[in-house]
């Protein structure tokens with residue numbers, strides 16, 4: 001239910017209940033008062049009746065006294081002259097306007113009467129008794145069923161000689177007089193012994209009077225109306241009965257009545273007035289309730305609407321209508337200030353969501369948004385994405401606080417760079433980025449900003465020159481979406497970092513290359529399980545005997561969708577993604593198994609395998625290799641190892657230890673790709689090495705390149721001086737082979753002898769090529 005409706009209902013209910021209660025109490029009191037007054041009036045009426053009867057009775061008494069004192073009358077009584085008595089009685093009766101006259105003797109026997117037979121006994125014995133006692137009697141009597149006010153006086157001459165009485169009928173005249181005096185309805189009623197109405201004189205209409213009285217006999221006789229009577233809803237009159245006479249034969253009453261109309265007429269009027277007032281009050285209350293409910297709910301609705309708008313992110317200046325009530329005004333003020341607080345917090349959150357906490361530089365989200373806006377403008381621009389090289393080492397050495405200091409300092413420098421640099425960002429970790437308003441970042445600009453960034457930074461009192469690599473992308477040349485540009489800048493940066501260059505620009509197709517690499521890295525793990533790898537074997541020939549002395553095992557991968565993947569590509573990826581151990585393990589077991597198989601076919605072959613840097617620092621390698629040799633029943637001379645200079649130099653101590661252990665097991669070790677690294681022969685001499693394998697880059701064009709010949713010659717000489725054997729790889733023609741033989745190179749490997757071949761072809765190839773006719777052998 002709506003608040004407004006509820007408030008209205010409550011107000012209405014309160015008013016209705018209070019009005020009804022007050023009205024009912026008032027009406028009840030008024031009615032009671034009216035009834036009480038009515039009862040009083042009835043009692044007064046009864047008293048007036050009795051007084052009237054008394055007055056009339058007194059008048060009658062003086063008339064009767066005059067008669068009783070009349071000489072003629074007394075002598076007529078004494079002489080019992082009946083005719084005279086009648087005439088005197090009738091005369092006096094007429095004069096006194098009496099309705100009944102009577103004379104009795106001392107014993108009460110009727111001597112003469114207007115209504116009784118002569119000689120009959122006293123008809124009013126009770127009154128007669130009182131008269132004998134008091135000397136006279138006044139009271140109501142019943143004669144022939146009719147009520148009379150009757151006076152009985154003694155007749156003395158001088159002694160008591162009889163009793164004379166006169167009475168008047170309590171009739172319509174009396175009734176009308178009382179009615180006129182009191183305004184009350186009065187009925188004089190006499191019931192006979194059977195309870196029927198014997199006499200009736202009433203101010204009511206005749207019919208009505210009869211109907212009223214005939215029903216009331218029992219009640220009247222039962223005394224129902226003698227006390228204050230109440231009036232029930234079906235009574236038309238409030239009644240009060242005053243007994244006039246009670247005798248064994250008759251009962252006579254005066255019944256005084258007040259009609260409902262007269263009694264409660266005013267009350268009824270009042271009742272309607274009251275109902276009118278209450279109705280008016282209710283209407284008024286309804287109006288007030290509606291108005292006040294509206295005036296309370298209106299500001300609330302305004303507040304609710306305002307809250308909704310605020311919730312939807314709208315800015316609400318003021319809330320009209322809420323100021324009407326003090327409390328809602330306060331609520332409105334609170335709501336508005338809450339809106340301000342929310343706006344502030346939103347601004348903070350917005351800032352935080354778009355800025356880096358440490359450097360307060362805009363973050364990746366910001367960068368994407370800004371790049372998007374630039375792209376929409378269509379103006380060319382460049383992105384330079386930076387990374388601090390060896391940031392992890394800096395953190396490890398100086399601690400994270402100083403690492404942070406380095407970042408913050410660089411961030412500050414980036415923010416202060418002059419045009420065309422327009423904005424700096426921190427993308428994540430140690431990666432920062434500059435937005436440059438140029439189609440590409442020319443060398444002078446790059447040098448200028450690099451020199452500003454590369455200023456030494458004091459870390460724990462040691463000035464550090466931050467080594468920074470940058471990857472560059474240009475819009476629109478390198479991409480037309482923010483995501484693409486960021487991804488390509490990452491690829492360019494990745495390349496710069498890997499080669500430790502200070503700058504690399506994105507090159508078309510690099511991303512495809514990158515994606516291919518990601519795919520290869522992902523699929524490498526499955527390659528072993530899915531038997532996609534196999535080994536190819538390439539023979540090495542001894543220049544002294546022309547005999548095949550060894551095979552080099554070279555890994556091959558046929559990718560299910562990409563086809564043949566060169567080992568130069570996937571080996572490097574496996575090394576960088578930490579999967580090389582997996583491949584080396586497989587390779588070693590596979591080669592040993594193959595050697596075993598050949599051995600079983602009566603071929604004691606020797607195979608050289610290539611090892612990576614991470615294999616060399618694995619201290620369990622010697623044990624694993626000896627385990628394999630043992631398992632496949634091989635002798636140490638059947639397995640040789642090729643390691644590159646750079647692999648050894650990554651961790652010289654660990655590599656030396658591993659190689660020493662392997663050498664002690666009797667395995668021959670060759671330094672692969674010799675000549676491409678920076679290590680000196682003196683360094684190599686400290687390693688347990690048996691052979692130097694001259695890199696094919698010096699061999700491939702040996703027959704045409706004079707410089708290569710010089711290098712190869714001196715390398716072979718020095719190697720021999722150090723007691724090392726030499727191998728030349730990449731021998732592609734007989735001229736080269738001849739040269740190498742002349743230079744006393746110990747072993748040759750290359751396409752001129754054989755390309756790497758599957759294991760299944762090895763024995764056939766050996767059978768077809770029992771001994772190689774080397775040019776040098778021929779000339780030797």
Ligand code: C2E
Nearest residue numbers: 554555567568571587610611612730731732749750751752
């Ligand atoms: P690498 O150890 O220097 O292997 C010699 C490479 O020269 C082989 O390339 C071989 O096919 C190639 N080659 C041999 N003779 C000639 C020639 O006359 N002319 C030319 N142009 N090339 C010749 P491949 O098989 O593509 O292997 C490339 C590199 O992959 C290897 O260089 C080696 O570093 C690595 N690799 C191959 N297999 C393995 C392996 O099982 N383990 C590890 N760690 N590296 C491997």
Ligand code: CA
Nearest residue numbers: 552610642672
């Ligand atoms: Ca090799």
Ligand code: CA
Nearest residue numbers: 672673695729
């Ligand atoms: Ca090589």
